[in-house]
Amino acid sequence: MESVERRDFMIKPYFETENGKLFHGCCLEIMKDIPTGSVDLIFADPPYNISKAEWDKIDNYHEWCLEWITACCKVLKPNGAFWVSHSVPEELALISMMIKEKGRARINWITWDKYNGNHSQKGFLDGYTILEANRSFHQMAEYLIYHADEGEWSSQCDKERGFIFEPIREYLSSEFKRAGVKYEKANEFCNTASMAGHHYFTKSQWCLPTKEHYKKLQKGLNKNGGEYLRREYEDLRREYEDLRYTFNNPGKTSSIWPIPPESGWHPTTKPKNLMRRIINSTSNPGDLVFEPFGGSMPGGRVAHETGRRWMATEKKLSYCEKAKKQFKRETRQLTIT
Numbered sequence: 001m002e003s004v005e006r007r008d009f010m011i012k013p014y015f016e017t018e019n020g021k022l023f024h025g026c027c028l029e030i031m032k033d034i035p036t037g038s039v040d041l042i043f044a045d046p047p048y049n050i051s052k053a054e055w056d057k058i059d060n061y062h063e064w065c066l067e068w069i070t071a072c073c074k075v076l077k078p079n080g081a082f083w084v085s086h087s088v089p090e091e092l093a094l095i096s097m098m099i100k101e102k103g104r105a106r107i108n109w110i111t112w113d114k115y116n117g118n119h120s121q122k123g124f125l126d127g128y129t130i131l132e133a134n135r136s137f138h139q140m141a142e143y144l145i146y147h148a149d150e151g152e153w154s155s156q157c158d159k160e161r162g163f164i165f166e167p168i169r170e171y172l173s174s175e176f177k178r179a180g181v182k183y184e185k186a187n188e189f190c191n192t193a194s195m196a197g198h199h200y201f202t203k204s205q206w207c208l209p210t211k212e213h214y215k216k217l218q219k220g221l222n223k224n225g226g227e228y229l230r231r232e233y234e235d236l237r238r239e240y241e242d243l244r245y246t247f248n249n250p251g252k253t254s255s256i257w258p259i260p261p262e263s264g265w266h267p268t269t270k271p272k273n274l275m276r277r278i279i280n281s282t283s284n285p286g287d288l289v290f291e292p293f294g295g296s297m298p299g300g301r302v303a304h305e306t307g308r309r310w311m312a313t314e315k316k317l318s319y320c321e322k323a324k325k326q327f328k329r330e331t332r333q334l335t336i337t
Contacts, residue, residue, distance in 0.1 A: 009033045014320045017331070020300055020310035024320045027292035027313040028067060034075040034311075040246070040287035041081040041308075042072050043278060043299045045270060048087050061091075066098055068292060073102040075290070078164055079245040081282035082147040085112075085270065089143055096145045104147040107245075112274060113258040115140035146282065148245035164243050165206055168236060172209070172217075173201045175228045179221045189220030208240045248281050265322050266296035275302040283308060297323045304331055 010033055013021040023030045046068065049061045058064050076082060082104055086092035096106050115138075149164070176183055186196040190213045199207045200217075209217060214233045221228040262271040275298045279289060285307035291299040294312035296319070303310035304327075314320050
């Protein structure tokens with residue numbers, strides 16, 4: 001697979017560091033240069049189309065959303081994390097359905113509680129205080145969706161499961177064929193009625209053997225002195241985990257995130273603590289984080305701090321320049337060009 005670092009982009013970066021690039025321009029155009037299946041995590045914070053600013057008005061909004069979602073799914077790895085934020089639940093639900101139709105099921109719906117029973121810094125979507133005289137509950141939340149490929153595996157989609165796990169399935173299947181033993185014999189080895197003989201070998205409803213069952217399969221195939229299934233189970237397990245989507249469990253964390261907002265020059269910036277939770281839990285050091293709607297680039301800045309690579313696009317030139325200055329100020333990097 002072609003790496004992003006070696007790619008010659010038609011549009012040159014507005015600035016870059018040793019581990020990332022910001023491009024000035026439309027994300028749809030720039031994503032044409034990003035290799036298919038090369039991005040580990042996408043955080044999309046698109047215009048909400050609520051007409052709070054000139055850049056927040058999008059004609060044919062749903063058609064436009066489908067365009068950038070399609071492009072994002074193309075550059076995202078099969079097991080990559082896809083995050084989208086929005087202030088309107090109904091719109092985010094439609095966006096979620098579009099992503100699901102591209103084969104990436106929704107793992108979580110997150111409510112970002114900006115109020116947290118306390119106060120808020122004035123932002124693009126909320127005010128300083130909650131007024132007790134209101135005739136409705138004050139809107140002090142935004143929402144995020146997290147999509148990944150686990151839904152395809154859970155629904156036992158033969159095409160996706162076969163594509164993703166084929167190297168492991170083929171290894172198990174070929175070892176039984178090499179030993180001249182039928183798959184059904186695995187049921188006898190593992191003392192199952194039919195599960196082992198089907199789920200460990202065929203593409204339909206495939207699953208990884210447990211450690212106990214793997215040892216029984218080894219013992220059964222090698223009882224006459226053969227040398228089959230020589231790979232260590234932990235090695236097989238690591239390969240399996242690498243093929244699944246990344247989730248570094250932060251512990252007892254619900255889908256309600258009480259994280260204070262941050263003030264700044266960008267009207268809809270996301271706080272770094274919010275981005276830190278997203279990036280740490282759904283990517284690994286060395287992974288590539290992409291923001292198609294860069295803004296103040298909170299994802300790029302946190303990716304840099306946490307040892308990830310980053311890439312962002314931003315249409316507004318003044319935002320690119322401000323983001324460059326902020327990135328340089330926060331990282332104290334003199335290598336920014």
